[in-house]
Every structure is written in C-alpha cells, then in structure tokens.
Amino acid sequence: MTRTRNGRGRAAALALTLAAASSLLLAPGASAAGPEGGPPAAQAAGTGPCTPDPALPRRQMRGVWIASVVNIDWPASPGLGVQEQKDGFTALLDQAVAGGFNTVFVQIRPTADAFWPSPYEPWSQWLTGVQGKDPGYDPLAFMVAAAHERGLRFHAWFNPYRVSMQDDVTKLVPTHPARVHPDWTVSYGGKLYYDPGVPAARRFVEDAMMDAVTRYDIDGVHFDDYFYPYPVAGKDFPDDASFAAYGAGSADRAAWRRHNVDLLVDEMRQRIHAARPQAAFGISPFGIWRNASTDPAGSATGGFQAYDGLNADTRGWVKKGWLDYVLPQVYWNIGLPVADYAALVPWWSEQVRGTGTALWIGQAAYKAGDPAQPAAWQQPGELSAHLDLDAAHPEVSGDVFFSMKDVAADRLGSMTRVRQEHWRRPALAPSLPKLDGPVPGRPRVTARPLPGGGAELRITAGPGVAPEGYTVARLDGRGAPGCALADASSLLAVTGGGASRTFTDPDGGRGAVYVVTAVNRNQQEGHPAVAVAAGPEEPEGDG
Numbered sequence: 001m002t003r004t005r006n007g008r009g010r011a012a013a014l015a016l017t018l019a020a021a022s023s024l025l026l027a028p029g030a031s032a033a034g035p036e037g038g039p040p041a042a043q044a045a046g047t048g049p050c051t052p053d054p055a056l057p058r059r060q061m062r063g064v065w066i067a068s069v070v071n072i073d074w075p076a077s078p079g080l081g082v083q084e085q086k087d088g089f090t091a092l093l094d095q096a097v098a099g100g101f102n103t104v105f106v107q108i109r110p111t112a113d114a115f116w117p118s119p120y121e122p123w124s125q126w127l128t129g130v131q132g133k134d135p136g137y138d139p140l141a142f143m144v145a146a147a148h149e150r151g152l153r154f155h156a157w158f159n160p161y162r163v164s165m166q167d168d169v170t171k172l173v174p175t176h177p178a179r180v181h182p183d184w185t186v187s188y189g190g191k192l193y194y195d196p197g198v199p200a201a202r203r204f205v206e207d208a209m210m211d212a213v214t215r216y217d218i219d220g221v222h223f224d225d226y227f228y229p230y231p232v233a234g235k236d237f238p239d240d241a242s243f244a245a246y247g248a249g250s251a252d253r254a255a256w257r258r259h260n261v262d263l264l265v266d267e268m269r270q271r272i273h274a275a276r277p278q279a280a281f282g283i284s285p286f287g288i289w290r291n292a293s294t295d296p297a298g299s300a301t302g303g304f305q306a307y308d309g310l311n312a313d314t315r316g317w318v319k320k321g322w323l324d325y326v327l328p329q330v331y332w333n334i335g336l337p338v339a340d341y342a343a344l345v346p347w348w349s350e351q352v353r354g355t356g357t358a359l360w361i362g363q364a365a366y367k368a369g370d371p372a373q374p375a376a377w378q379q380p381g382e383l384s385a386h387l388d389l390d391a392a393h394p395e396v397s398g399d400v401f402f403s404m405k406d407v408a409a410d411r412l413g414s415m416t417r418v419r420q421e422h423w424r425r426p427a428l429a430p431s432l433p434k435l436d437g438p439v440p441g442r443p444r445v446t447a448r449p450l451p452g453g454g455a456e457l458r459i460t461a462g463p464g465v466a467p468e469g470y471t472v473a474r475l476d477g478r479g480a481p482g483c484a485l486a487d488a489s490s491l492l493a494v495t496g497g498g499a500s501r502t503f504t505d506p507d508g509g510r511g512a513v514y515v516v517t518a519v520n521r522n523q524q525e526g527h528p529a530v531a532v533a534a535g536p537e538e539p540e541g542d543g
Helices: 005-022 082-098 139-149 199-215 240-246 253-275 314-319 341-352 382-391 404-409 411-422 481-487
Strands: 061-066 103-109 153-158 162-164 185-188 191-194 220-223 280-283 358-364 396-402 444-449 455-460 469-475 493-496 500-505 513-519 529-532
Touching (some): 061 358, 082 103, 103 199, 153 199, 240 253, 253 280, 253 314, 314 341, 341 358, 341 382, 341 396, 358 382, 382 396, 396 404, 444 513
Parallel strands (some): 103 153, 358 396
Antiparallel strands (some): 444 455
C-alpha cells in the first residue's frame, strides 16, 4: 500500500515500537512471558516504571466450580426447558468471564448418572427431575462448546462412587447398574455408594467416566474429595463382604481401602492420558492430608485427616507423580488454630516442590459473609488476603472458588476485592509440564481503527495444530521499547480458538500496537504476531 506524507510520519513514529515488539517473536513453544507467570524474558530483571506489575500475571489458574448435584449451581432447578437450561448455563459462563475467570470445573456425573447420552448410566435426575429422562439435547456437548467459544477451559468433574443421595435402590431406574448389580453397592449414611473394594465396580465407574473423556473435547478430568465417604459417627463403612472376598494379604482394612483408591487414581491417570494426551488429570482433596501430631510428614493442623478418614493418600499421589495438578480444598481462614490457611498453603507448596505437579488452592467463596462462619469471614478482604499469601509461595499457580452461585452473590464484595487487587487483567491458564505438545504456528493478524473509537483485530490461524485459543496484548506504542515489552505480559483478552476470530478493543485506536499468540490445549503459546491499527492510508502491520 502506498503511504502518503501523513501516513509516512505516523508509520515512522511506530517503527521503534514495532522493532521492540518484534523481539517477542520467540522460539516455537515458548511463552511471551518468559518464566511461568512472569514478565517477558527481556524485562525479567528490569526495574522502574516499565517493569510489569506483579499484580498483573500473564498466567494464573482462575477457576470456579459449577456444581449440579441437588441443583446447587446449574440447572437452577430440575425440569427446565432446553432453552432455559442453555440460557442459564451461558449466563454463568458470561459471569465467569466478566469476573476474570479462565477455567470452569463442571460437575457432569454427580450421582452415578450422566449429563451426556451415556451407554453406561442413566440421564441425571438433576437435569429433568426424572432419572433416565432424555433432556432433549446433549448438555455436555453444549457446555464444552459454549465454554470454549468464550475462551474458558472446561474441566469435567466426576464423582466416582456416589450412586444416590438416598439409599432406596428401588427409587433408581430399573436399568440402573446399581440395581442390576446389587453386589456392587452399599448403603451408608442414608446414601448409596459403589463399593470401591469390588474390582468390577471400580472397572465399571472407570469405563463410565472414560466414555465422556473419549467422546468430548474436554480440557481436563477432575475428582473432588469423595472416594470412600465421610465417616458417619459410630458406623464403619459396610464392606465386610468385599474385604473378605478381595482383601486377602492386606495388612489391615484401612491399608486395603487406600490401595483400592490408589488403583482408581492410577488407572484413570493412565487411561486419560492414553485417550487424550493433553487433557489434565487432577484431584481436589480435603485440605488436610494428616496432622503432624499423627505423622511427622503432616501439616501443623489438628483437623479431620483425608488419609485416615477418606482412605485417600493425597500426598502419596503427588509424590508418585500421578496427578497433573492437585487442588486442595483449603476452606479455612487465616489464623484458624485447627486448620490455619497460613500453615496449609506452605505445607502443600512443599509437597509439590520438584514433582512436576501444579498446585492450585481451593477457596471457600461460600463462607464469605456467612453469619455462621468465624469472624474472619465477615471481613470483605479475607479471600483477597488468601491470594496475598499465595503470592509468597511460587509453587501456587492459581486458585479455584466454590461455587459459582456464591461467586456471583459476591457477599461483602469479597470477590470484587479479589478482582480489584489481584485480577485486574485477564490471565492465560497455566501450562502443565507433563502435558507439553505441539504448538500452533504464528497467527496472521490485521488491525484497524474503528470510526467511533477502538480497534478491531482479525486473527487467522497459522500453520500447524489448530489453536485452542488466542491471547491479545496491546502495547503502549508511545513509550520506550522496554515499556512496550512490559505491556506485552499484561493481557487484554484470552479468546476462543478456531480458524479465525475477530476481537474488538474498545480502548484501542489509530496507532495501537498489538501482540497476539495462538495457544494449544495445554495453553502453550506459539510465535507471537504483531499488528498496528493503521488508518486507511497506512499499512496494517502484520508480524
């Protein structure tokens, strides 16, 4: 395109900034942010006004749980129409994006049922109000696509062994596997469970979950803290029959139970990674593995112990490398004597160090402003203080909040404080070192100023693997090259992927300089592209 005199002058003024930005064109697979979550490599040691703000990390897990059991978050009630269900879910996703989140953990198998047309288990009653009733569409396919369109990662949340929130097996549909195989089930605490000690039951629940893993474009598989159920006072889990049949050679029943849960975790890890190599596998355990008073390797706490109470060796799974991430539910306030947040985060940080397992912290949004909770939870800054403490521990690469309805309620303005003090810019989800894979090629990007203000970017995928998303950063364009590089580590947006994408920056305009990267399933970035929002007489720069 021929430049006029005015265009030549403006283009010349942008040349230094473009030259600086071009130094961001990194080797394939590298991140424009250099070290995980940090500034561009060229600025990592910088100081002064051009140094990136550590409160604006380029990478950070910002997740939220969306629970379906007893309709906690979605659907709002059972039996809603198809469009009502879809509208309700997309409203939650839009709230998540507006709140600064980048990942949703969605419960799709809450009670040995399914939010997809499963050949193994019936449709969930939490969808239609009637177990086994077809909701009239495929909720899981819809949810995954809706999340990805908004640039959100989708982790499918499964509960392996819980069959029903009540213990009358005759209330299950006649074809339910728990009725067909009564020897797989036990009644405990008013609920029904598959017995983890029955090998056929374990294989079945693995097959039922893997059906979703193999058929849907999910980004991760997620378990919470329910393996063996939480103990009922004065009652032991009724597995005498399975222990007699399958427990020979075990040191004791507790060790046998832990071995049963270990088998589930290890087998699912292998099957998930074989079927979907870049899908993450992680678990959100109860926040206390063991107390130091019980085990010298434990934490300085005095609460319920997952190792003993749930037969879940959560620390062992980390040390054995079985998890891509661990997400302990550290649902207590700073200073609580029996389970101090300030004691547990350092303990978990120590456990993951050197293992290659990412550490994200589970946060109790539901406690903020609840009058039944301790005084600390009546302070609007408690959750924000948790993230302050996390920042002192480099092993912590983000947080996940329970649950969506409480995040949206924003009691006391606690989530507003989190956004203002920690999440002022979007962030790309962390990449997980065990899941590295091919990255997309450099995208083609053009930018133009809009007549009413702002700028529009048109992004087209480059060669190689299809992008799962794109990052967009706007450089200053008026400052020194170092400042431009510093700006590049603070994102404007993480968008959905695909062959092409349009992005509008309402705060941009003529001369704005943008750096765009394409990311793969593991959120690894390829070569950045640079573009200038040029006028009609200026070239639209394309790095």
